[in-house]
Amino acid sequence: MADNRATIDPQRLLVLQTLLAFTVGGCLLFSALNIQRGVYPLAAIELLIGMFSAWLLYWIARNRLTQRWIMLYLVLFFGTMMIAISTPDGTPTIFVWVFLIPLISHLLLGRRHGLLISVLFLSLSAAIYFQRAGDDSELMSTIAIANVVLCALVIMALSYAYESAREQTEQRLHRLATTDALTGLPNRSALEPALERKHAEARREGASYALLSMDLDHFKAINDQQGHNAGDRALQVFADLLRQRLRASDLPCRWGGEEFQVLLSGTGREGALHIAETIRAAAAATDVTTDDGITFRVTVSIGVAVYPEDADDPATLLVMADRRLYYAKETGRNRVIDRTPALPEEETRRADG
Numbered sequence: 001m002a003d004n005r006a007t008i009d010p011q012r013l014l015v016l017q018t019l020l021a022f023t024v025g026g027c028l029l030f031s032a033l034n035i036q037r038g039v040y041p042l043a044a045i046e047l048l049i050g051m052f053s054a055w056l057l058y059w060i061a062r063n064r065l066t067q068r069w070i071m072l073y074l075v076l077f078f079g080t081m082m083i084a085i086s087t088p089d090g091t092p093t094i095f096v097w098v099f100l101i102p103l104i105s106h107l108l109l110g111r112r113h114g115l116l117i118s119v120l121f122l123s124l125s126a127a128i129y130f131q132r133a134g135d136d137s138e139l140m141s142t143i144a145i146a147n148v149v150l151c152a153l154v155i156m157a158l159s160y161a162y163e164s165a166r167e168q169t170e171q172r173l174h175r176l177a178t179t180d181a182l183t184g185l186p187n188r189s190a191l192e193p194a195l196e197r198k199h200a201e202a203r204r205e206g207a208s209y210a211l212l213s214m215d216l217d218h219f220k221a222i223n224d225q226q227g228h229n230a231g232d233r234a235l236q237v238f239a240d241l242l243r244q245r246l247r248a249s250d251l252p253c254r255w256g257g258e259e260f261q262v263l264l265s266g267t268g269r270e271g272a273l274h275i276a277e278t279i280r281a282a283a284a285a286t287d288v289t290t291d292d293g294i295t296f297r298v299t300v301s302i303g304v305a306v307y308p309e310d311a312d313d314p315a316t317l318l319v320m321a322d323r324r325l326y327y328a329k330e331t332g333r334n335r336v337i338d339r340t341p342a343l344p345e346e347e348t349r350r351a352d353g
Helices: 010-037 040-060 067-086 092-109 111-132 142-178 188-205 219-226 228-245 269-284 314-330 345-352
Strands: 209-216 251-256 259-265 300-307
Touching: 010 040, 010 067, 010 092, 040 067, 067 092, 067 111, 092 111, 092 142, 111 142, 142 188, 188 209, 188 251, 188 259, 188 314, 209 219, 209 228, 209 269, 209 314, 219 228, 228 251, 228 259, 228 269, 259 269, 269 300, 300 314
Parallel strands: none
Antiparallel strands: 209 259, 209 300, 251 259
């Protein structure tokens, strides 16, 4: 399940909106019926829950909803259900609503938290059932209890299994969408949100971070002269090199074609240059061997940009790193560049300041 502070996904939002709409209608209906029956305390509680559900339905249409709101709503919703089934004037058939608990919990809270909430409120429901039906021989018969318990367990097991399969499928789809199939590195879709998060963190904490823009030298010639299989193998070897040389806190990605990006956490200019030079030297000294036994080496050009010295935002930082990468290629390749002689206007102002 997502972090409590995170906004919920559209699927769960739609389920919640549907449930809220039914809650509003159901609470109005049952509060009116309970008023007719003279069960005023329960009618008042149902009316309050209905009003809260109506407000929440209106509110989430205009605001970003977090997991905490779902948890609050479910506690109130299931709590009201517990009050209803424990009311002496309530009919025995009210217990059928208990079977919604595992289904709703798993749909809205996910596998782990859904199971915990289900077990908690189903246990409370069981205690209330035995307390209310203690004198009713028919309701306390073995067959009656077996039917209720088995039905609740089947619904909970199916809900858990469905949510487990859904979460696994979602994780696989996420990996496919954010992972480069050839190299196994994160792709552009993974780096962009990570860069935004890192920038917000660095800005909040007054820290530095750096970007390395990298491009394999003469890559087209490798493909043309030795075939695309050799080019693919070069990309894989370089990706392995990045995994070996970078820290766990750094994020390498294949940006596209023969271009790579690396996000260096908590790193200033000196540290970024050291890492970049280590990668450059290692690439130049690493043999690439194809399935046909052909061995060759490939070098890399690297552009370095550091926040906040070089740019105030991620987009500009990417531009700076990219400009320095192409300057490295224009001035001979197989080198690391963190500054250019002809600074862009905005960089000149920064240097003068």
